[in-house]
Amino acid sequence: MTQTPRSPQVGIIMGSDSDLPVMQQAADILAELAVPYELTIVSAHRTPKRLYDYAQTAVERGLRIIIAGAGGAAHLPGMVAAITPLPVIGVPVKTKALSGLDSLLSIVQMPAGVPVATVAIDGAKNAGLLAAQILGSADPQIREAIARYKRDLESVVIVKAAQLEQPDP
Numbered sequence: 001m002t003q004t005p006r007s008p009q010v011g012i013i014m015g016s017d018s019d020l021p022v023m024q025q026a027a028d029i030l031a032e033l034a035v036p037y038e039l040t041i042v043s044a045h046r047t048p049k050r051l052y053d054y055a056q057t058a059v060e061r062g063l064r065i066i067i068a069g070a071g072g073a074a075h076l077p078g079m080v081a082a083i084t085p086l087p088v089i090g091v092p093v094k095t096k097a098l099s100g101l102d103s104l105l106s107i108v109q110m111p112a113g114v115p116v117a118t119v120a121i122d123g124a125k126n127a128g129l130l131a132a133q134i135l136g137s138a139d140p141q142i143r144e145a146i147a148r149y150k151r152d153l154e155s156v157v158i159v160k161a162a163q164l165e166q167p168d169p
């Protein structure tokens with residue numbers, strides 16, 4: 001399991017290593033914001049016992065939020081949410097056959113009582129940001145890192161707008 005040095009607060013899981021190019025974006029933004037995370041592969045379909053153990057021990061291992069990404073018949077986020085009391089953010093991973101609409105609908109259409117906060121198809125970066133924002137609501141250091149990130153985002157757009165508005169020499 002890939003881990004940052006401090007005890008992880010966010011668990012990032014995915015159904016297959018083929019999801020890694022997408023799910024790595026959640027890890028990257030958490031690293032940028034200095035939020036400790038762990039990252040591994042867990043599948044409701046292929047490793048049901050591992051899924052149960054992961055979700056069942058998440059709280060005692062110190063996790064505060066779980067980001068779960070999967071493609072196709074993406075049952076992983078919902079099954080994790082069924083087992084753990086922690087908030088779960090679902091990432092629908094784009095598929096070849098149905099462009100990720102299958103993943104999106106599998107994750108977003110949860111029955112009442114078992115929510116999964118679902119981001120856009122391949123929206124792993126936003127999943128990481130959302131996890132940091134949830135943690136930041138009770139952690140001033142993370143909140144400040146998010147505020148800094150937003151200021152940077154704004155500056156980039158302002159600079160681009162200024163370049164665009166400049167008359168041709």
Ligand SMILES: Nc1c(C(=O)O)ncn1[C@@H]1O[C@H](COP(=O)(O)O)[C@@H](O)[C@H]1O
Pocket residue numbers: 014015016017018019042043044045046069070071072073074075076077093
């Ligand atoms: N949707 C799930 C689950 C699950 O929901 O438990 N486990 C694997 N998968 C998905 O199957 C797709 C194809 O997997 P492979 O590339 O390994 O064949 C992946 O996007 C994975 O998330």
